[in-house]
Amino acid sequence: MHPVIAQVTQRITERSKDLRAAYLARIEQFRGRPTRRGQLSCANQAHANAAAEPKTKIWLNQAQKPNIGIVTAYNDMLSAHQPYATYPDQIKETALRFGATAQVAGGVPAMCDGVTQGRPGMELSLFSRDVIAQATAVALSHDAFDATLCLGICDKIVPGLLIGALAFGHLPTIFIPAGPMGSGLSNKEKAAVRERYAQGKATQEELLAAESAAYHSAGTCTFYGTANSNQMLLEAMGLHLPGASFIHPSSPLRHALTDAAVERVISLTEQGNNYTPIGHVVNEKAIVNAIIALLATGGSTNHTIHWIAVARAAGILIDWQDFDELSAVIPLLSRVYPNGTADVNEFEDAGGPVFVMRELINAGLMHADVKTVYGDQGLAGHTRQPSLVQDHDGDKIEWLELPVESTNKDVVRSVAEPFAPTGGLRLLNGNLGRAMVKASAVPADAWTIRAPAKVFESQDALVKAFKAGQLNMDFVAVVIFQGPQANGMPELHHFTPVLGSLMSAGFKVALVTDGRMSGASGKVPAALHISPEAANGGPLARVQDGDLVELDVHTGVLNVLVPEAEFAARAPRVLRPSGVDGTVDFGRELFINQRRFVTAPERGASTLFID
Template identity: 55%
Template sequence: MSVNAKLLEVTERIKKRSAKSRAAYLAACEDNMRDGPRRRRLSEGNLAHATAACPILEKTELLGAKWANIGIVTAYNDMLSAHQPFENFPSIIKHAARRNGATAQVAGGVPAMCDGVTQGQDGMELSLFSRDVIAYSTAIALSHDMFDAAIHLGVCDKIVPGLMIGALRYGYLPQIFAPAGPMPSGITNPEKARVRQQFAAGEVGRDVLLKAEAASYHAPGTCTFYGTANSNQMLMEIMGMQLPGSSFVHPNTPLRDALTAQTTRRATQITALGEDFTPACRVIDEKAIVNGLVGLMATGGSTNLTIHMAAIAGAAGIKINWDDFADISHIVPLICRIYPNGVADVNHFHAAGGMAYLIRELLSAGLLHNDVTTVAGGEGLSEYTREPIKNAHAEADTVIFRNGPTESLDKEILTTVKEPFRPDGGLALLKGNMGRCVMKVSAVKRDKWFVEAPAIVIDNQNDLIAMHKAGELERDFVAVLRFQGPRANGMPELHKLTPILGLQQDKGFAVALVTDGRMSGASGKVPAAIHMHPEALLGGAIARVRSGDMVRLDPLNGTVEVLDVDLSTRDVATMPKAQNLSTLGMNMFAPMRAQAGDSEAGASVLGDPDWMSE
C-alpha cells in the first residue's frame, strides 16, 4: 500500500521546515561517532575510576578487551508502581550482557515523580519541569563517554519524554528502551470514575472513594487506563525505540524478563562493535515522528504528547507544530477504544491484538511510513507487526517473534480503518481571539462538543471546587482557568476538576474548560480547550476574559472565542501572588519558570543548541 498523499505532504512539510536544523544535528552526531569501544579515548586514570567497583571479569574486559559496554539509565523508585519493577532490571541486563559478550553498568538515575500522587497538590507544579530535569540527568549519565549504547528504563508521564530528549542529544549512540509493563486489571476505569463523581456529589464518603482507588491502583506496573504513560509506550514502539510487542507485557513474568534480556542482546548488536550499528539519530527522523503522531491519533492518545512530541522532535533537530497534529488527525481514523475513549483498559487492548494488529492495520491503509530504521532492524516498521513469545526450549532469555494477529479479537476495542469508531483522530486544534490550544475530542460525546455559555473566570482550580461546594455551578458555564501556563506556575495538570465538571455535565448542564494549563492524560468526557497560548502571564488574551463573557467552543470548526467582545481593548489581568512557591522546593524552580517556552514549542527550558538556530 502506498503512503497516504496527505501524510506524505505533512512529512515533506516537516522536512522542509526542519532542513537546516536537522542537517546540523546529523552533522554533529556524525562528528561524534567512533569505531571500537568509546572508552578507548579515556585516560588510564579515567578508566581506573570507571571500573574500580566492577567484578573482576567486567573489570578485565573494560580495561583490556573489546567488549561493548552498555549504559543503563534508570528511573527506578519503589513509589511509582510502573517503575518499581525496574529494581531488578539492572541485574537482568548485566547477566544478559555477559552472555552476549558485553558489559553493562548503571550509568545514572533520573528522578521520576508520579502525577497520580501530586495530582491537585502543590507538587504538580514541578511535574512538567521534571521532564527537562530528567533530560539533564540523562545527559549527565551519558557524559562519561564509557558507553557504546544505552538502555533506558522509564515508563511514565514525563520520564519517557525526558529520557528521549537526553538520549537524542547523544544521538550518535545506539539507544533502546526497556519498558516494565502494565499492572493487571483492577476494577473498571468507568467504575472508578463513577465513584469519584459520587464523592464529588457528596453521595459517598472517603472510605468508599479510597477503596475504589486502591482497587484500581493495586499492583506493580503501569496504571491501566490510556493516559500519558501508556501513550508513551505506544509511541516508543511505533517509533521503533523498543522491541516489537514489548509495551504491554506484565512485569515480573517470564516473558517480561526475557524481553529485557532480549533488549540487552539487541543493544549489543547495534553498537559500533556489532553487526548492525544503529545510532538513535538514524531511528528518530521526520518519518518516525510522523508515525508517532499517527499512533496518537489512531488510539486517542494523551494530550500531554502535544507538548512532549515537540520537545522530543526538537532534540533531533526536527520542528513540528500543532498544525501537523491537526492535519494528521483529519486523515487518521480512531480505531481504538481504550479508557477514557472506551471502557477497556490497555490489558484488553493488548489481548485484542495490541500493537502488532494496530501497526499492521495502519500500514495496510498507507497511514504509516514503513521505510524507517528501528532498533529491531529488519524490514522497517513491518517488523512491528510481530509479537514476542518466550522460547521454552532454549536458554532462559530467548524470545521468539511470531506474526501478530491479522484480525482484531475484539472489535469493540480494536477495529479497522475502513470501519473506524470515528472517521478522524482524537485531537482538534482550536484557534480564535483567545489564542491557540488543543482539545481531545475522542472521549467527548459528539453532542457535547459544542458549548456556548457564560465564562466563570478563575485563577486557581480550588476556586471552582469552592464554588461547587457552595452550589454556585448549577448552570451552564465555561470555566476559564488562567495563569496555569509554563511561565506562571509550571503548567500543572488540572485533573482534579474532572469529577466536578463531569458531575455537572451529567446533570444536563453545558460545561467546558478553557485553560493555559494541562489536563491529565486521562482527560475524558468534558470538553477541555487546553494548553492555550500565549499564556495569561505573557499577556495572552485569556488574561482579558471576564466572568459573564459568552465563550464558544466549536471543535468541529476548530474555534474557541469570546463572542461580541474586542479583547484587545481590555487590560490584562495580573497574576495573583502564589502562596506555595516556598513549599516543596518550589522556589528552586523559579529560573525554569522564567525561561520556559510556549506549550506548542514543547514548553522546554533547555534552550536550543546552535544547530537549532536558523
C-alpha cells in the same frame, strides 16, 4: 502513502533542513572510533571500573568489548517503576553472556502526577521532563558507553529520557518497558466513585477503597494516559522491541524481552555488525509515525507538548498544525479509557499496538521505510506479537502474526471500520488563542458549546464554587494562570470529578485553560494548553464572568463573543506574585528561572531549547 501524510512529512523535513543537518553532522563526528571506554585515560578508567565485579573489571580494563550504559528511573514508591529494581543485575548478567558489559550510568527522577494531583508538587511536574533530560545527559557524560538502555515508562520520564538520549545521538538506544499492572476496579467504576465523592455521596473511606482497588500492584496504571501513550509512541518509532509495551511485569515473557533487548542493543553498537545510533532512528518519518500512533489511539494531549520537544532534540521542528492536519486523515482505531471503557490489558489482548500499526502501515497511513532497533525490515518488522515458546535449548521468543481481525472490536478495529474517521486530537483557534482538545474522549453531542464564562485563577477556587452551589448551570470554566510561565503548567485533574458530575446532572459544561489535563482527560470538552498563556499577555486574562464563550470541535473554533474593540480595551487580570517569584515551598522556589524562560507549549514548553 496517503498524500496528506507525505505532504506533512515533506513540510517538516523542509522546515527542519538546517537544524537536522547540523544534528546529523554531530553524530558523524563520533563514528569510526573504537569502544568509548578505550578513549579514556588510565586514571579515568580506574575510576569508572573500581567497583566492578572481577570478570567485568577485566573486560572493562581491556576496553575492547561494548559497554552498555543503563539509565534508570527506578524508585519503589511508584508502581510503574518499582519493577526496575532487578533490571540492572539482569542486564549486566545478560550482557556478559553476549560478550559485553553493562553499568548503571545514572538514575533520573520519576515523579507521579497521580500522587501530586491538586498538590503544590504538581507544579514541578512538567519541568521534571527537562530535569530528567539533563540527568540523562549527566549519566552519559562520562563517555564510557557504546550503547544505552533506558528504563522508564511514565509521563515526563520517557520524553525526558528520550531528549537526553538524543543529545548522545551517536549511541544506539533501546527503551525497556516494565509493563502494566493487572486489571483491577474498572476505570469507569473508579470515576463514578470519584463523582459521588465530589457530590458528597461517598465517604473518604469508600473513595480510598475504590482508588486502592484500581491501583493495586506493581506496573503502570491501566488507563490510556500519558504513560501508556508513551509506550505506543515508542513502538511506532521503533525504539522498543516489537510488542514489548504491555507485557506484565511478572510475566516470563517480560524477562525474556529484557534479555532480548540487551542482546539486540549490543548488535547495534559500532563493535557489532549493524551500527544504528538513535539519532538515525529518530528522523522526520519516525516523528510523524509517533504523531500518527497518538492520533489513531486517542492518546494523551501531553504529547502535543512533549513530542515537539523530543523532535527538537533530534533537530526536527513540528507544531500543532502538523498534528491537526494528520488528525484529519488518521482514523481512530482504538477505544481505551478514557476514550472507552476498556483498559490497556484489554487493548493488548485485542491486538494492541502491533495490530494498530499493522493496520496503519497496510493502509498507507504510516511510514514503513524507517530504521528501527529491531532489524532490517523497517517498521513492518514491528507488526508481529512476541510469544514465549519452548525448544530443546529452553524458552525463546518468537514473533508471531496476529489474526487478521481484531479479537475485540469494542476495543480495537481495522482501518476499514474505525471508531471514527479522524484522529483523537483537534486544534482550536480563535480570539482566545490556539489550543488542543482531546476529541476522542468527548461524546459527539458535547463537541459544541456556547455558554457564559466562569473565570477562576486556581483549581481550588473552582471546587469551592461548586461546593457553594454556584455552578449548577450551563457554563464554560475558564481557568487561567495555569501555563508554564505562571506556575509550571500542572495537570488540572483536581476538579475533573466536579465538572464530570455537573455533566452527569444534565448541564452543558466545558473547560478552557492554559493548563494541562493529559491523557486522563475525561468526557468534559477541554480546550487545553491555550497559547499565549494568560501570564504572558494572552487574551484569556481579559475574559470576564458572563462573557459568552464558543467552543466548537467540529469547526475548530474557540472564541469569546465580545466586540473586538471592547475586548481589546479591557485591562487583563494580573498574575499574583505567589504564582511566580513568591512561591517558596515544595521546591517550587528552585524553578523560578524555568518559569521565566520556558517556551510556549506549541514550542515544547521547553527550558532546554529556547532559541
